[in-house]
Amino acid sequence: MANFLREARGKRSSAEAAAVAGFSKATLSRVERGETTISPGDARLLLSHYGVPGTVIESFAELAYAAKQPGWWQRYKSALPDWFSLFVGVETAAREIHTYEPELVPGILQTPEYSRALMDKDLKVPDVEHEILEAVSLRQRRQEKLTGDEAAEFRAVINESALHRLIGGPDTHREQLEYLLAMGSRDNIKIKVLPFTSGAHAASYGAFVLLDYTVVDTDYALAYVEYAGGAVYLEARDEISLYRHMFENLWQDAATADETEDLIKTAIRGLR
Template identity: 35%
Template sequence: MEERISPTVRLRRLTRGIRRWRAEAGLRQEDVAAALDWSKPKLSRFENAEKSAGPAEVLALAAVYGVPDAERDQYVALALQARQKGWWQRYGQDVLASNFEEYIGLESEAAEVHEFSGELIPGLLQTERYAAELMRAWIPQSDDVVMKERTDLRAQRQARLHDTNPLAVRTVIHESALRQLIGGPEVMREQLKHLVVSAKLPNVTVQVLPYSAGAIPALGLPFIVLSFPDREDPDVAFAEHLTGSVYMEDPTEVEVYTLNFSALRSKALSQRESITFLNRLAREL
């Protein structure tokens, strides 16, 4: 099985290790900075993933903390991986809107994606025409080159659904997203049919949350929870807003999102019922 390596995930793992080393050593940031003749802000940037510590910095920290050689070498390797370029980084900042680049880095190594979508079809399940209509509606509007590159980026993400070791996607989509006529009846009919086809993949679950469900958890608050193949990498919750996004890694916070997703799934139609619902909507258009 080919291992997927994301520098984003490796940097987060490296950062957690660096913080743990200092906590276990019982040292303050100023103590460590003084021992290494660093500034305190430099160490803080490494501990907060604002900058990736290189192999030399990891070796220096390991020496101060008395880290065993085997563990030290493991984190030196992480430092090298964290400085690699991710496949998505060939796209410019105009393509990777706001801090979505970090999300792509996380998703590229994730094993599972759990997504609740209230008004839009989840990106991993969007058709090219549906996505293009959304991009044309954005303000400020992007030029044709950026839109083409964003389309390609989305296709690269969606390709993971068909890998030998595919990404598992579990979605709950509110009925309002399915009835919103993005691009008109023809585009939406194609999109609904694509959801049906996607739902038949063994690694994809699509559940519709109908209007009849009434009051539901997280109403108006779409979110994603990412899980990773290595237990050392904790789940991450992700939520977007108009000009950026928020990531949650604190286990207590992530557990809230996990519980809400489970509750949403229990209120949604089953996979079989959802496919029937989607086919009916497509026929009505």
């Protein structure tokens, strides 16, 4: 949504566009960076001004409406920065999720104890007990997207380094790796480890998540890249194509399912 709005604006000034919608340049900038949502009415005003076809405008307005609806994740406000709320909403709607993690087990696959150990070191999480517990609880609730009635098809490539980075002590780490094996046995979940022996790979820039979802019978895709102070949401066709290509390269270079299971079991044995 954000990139579409930015591209539709074209060479028009942000001041001109903001005036049409009746809000500040700063607000328009946040909308175009994916840091805040836009109302269906404002979306219609802007896209009409940009000369976008009516059918596209209505589809986009429906998407904006869906993004504004309160979701289950809103109860975790103290653990949910504005820039992450959009991701959780899209993840909840996703039919397919592809992710690469170089250092850690992906958040949506983490056990409570593993998550807690990470939160204790996360500078973005306030050092307040109830907020830490909310952040851990949020990650656990997100797992329903993989185990519920409308479970997404999920593929993950995890760098071998994540198997050996001891998080929370041997017992916590062992439990996490055993949980990874259990989740990987589900029909909708496929996990591969990218072994050290694979050498150079396509995602040396870091972690990312690629989400495919449908709103009002229209298909969308979003690439999510997190950094220390927030996240970048990518929606342009060439950006999505790049991340799809990157993920498929990783998937091809990663260990097979049987080899992945052996690598995880070997890491577990190393903890005994």
